[in-house]
Amino acid sequence: MALPPHAIVPLNLGHIWLADMSLGIPVHGFLIKHPGGAGLVDTGYGTPLELIKDYRPVNASVAEELRKHDVDPSDVRWVINSHLHFDHCGQNAVFPQAPFYVQRAEYERRHRYADTPAQWLDFAGAHYELLDGEREIVPGVRVITTPGHTPGHQSVAVDTTAGPALLTGDACWTVKMFEGEAPLEGMMEDIPSFGQSLDKLRRLRPAAIHFCHDNRTWRPSG
Numbered sequence: 001m002a003l004p005p006h007a008i009v010p011l012n013l014g015h016i017w018l019a020d021m022s023l024g025i026p027v028h029g030f031l032i033k034h035p036g037g038a039g040l041v042d043t044g045y046g047t048p049l050e051l052i053k054d055y056r057p058v059n060a061s062v063a064e065e066l067r068k069h070d071v072d073p074s075d076v077r078w079v080i081n082s083h084l085h086f087d088h089c090g091q092n093a094v095f096p097q098a099p100f101y102v103q104r105a106e107y108e109r110r111h112r113y114a115d116t117p118a119q120w121l122d123f124a125g126a127h128y129e130l131l132d133g134e135r136e137i138v139p140g141v142r143v144i145t146t147p148g149h150t151p152g153h154q155s156v157a158v159d160t161t162a163g164p165a166l167l168t169g170d171a172c173w174t175v176k177m178f179e180g181e182a183p184l185e186g187m188m189e190d191i192p193s194f195g196q197s198l199d200k201l202r203r204l205r206p207a208a209i210h211f212c213h214d215n216r217t218w219r220p221s222g
């Protein structure tokens with residue numbers, strides 16, 4: 001099944017400051033307007049903001065962002081978390097009805113992420129669907145393993161009428177990184193795996209790439 005390209009809707013989920021890198025970055029999640037029901041890729045950071053105050057977060061509600069696009073949080077049928085750092089799964093609890101699709105390798109090391117408050121992940125009734133590799137989640141939406149940022153990181157490929165659209169999570173942060181700029185120290189746990197994952201994403205010949213931490217969308221030139 002191929003979706004129209006505009007079925008992928010970026011959600012503005014605030015911005016954070018990475019002191020180690022002296023870098024301010026936007027935070028995005030993505031609504032997927034699928035004919036079988038709405039889906040979501042990544043949920044931004046949560047509240048209270050005090051829990052992550054070193055990152056200087058601003059208020060950002062995924063529920064409000066969804067409503068701007070005429071989607072109620074209770075309408076969301078499924079959620080994919082690219083990985084379990086605090087800025088990608090922080091508002092999972094807004095979707096108690098939805099299964100959260102995460103790689104098992106990622107889920108099993110979630111407690112190592114000191115900056116991800118356990119309550120944002122392990123809330124009452126949370127239902128994680130643990131994946132061991134690639135899987136089509138709903139027709140036309142598939143997760144692809146892209147280790148490097150974390151060992152259990154996954155990206156999402158959406159079949160669109162324009163070709164494959166990728167949501168790279170933190171496998172690749174920006175347009176410039178996709179085009180070859182080296183990641184800064186601390187952006188990737190494992191640089192060789194990052195490079196292999198990036199090659200894998202390039203081989204998919206994407207028609208568009210949407211980033212969690214870049215306001216720009218990459219498209220092939222020419």
Ligand SMILES: [Zn+2]
Nearest residue numbers: 085087170212
């Ligand atoms: Zn991130």
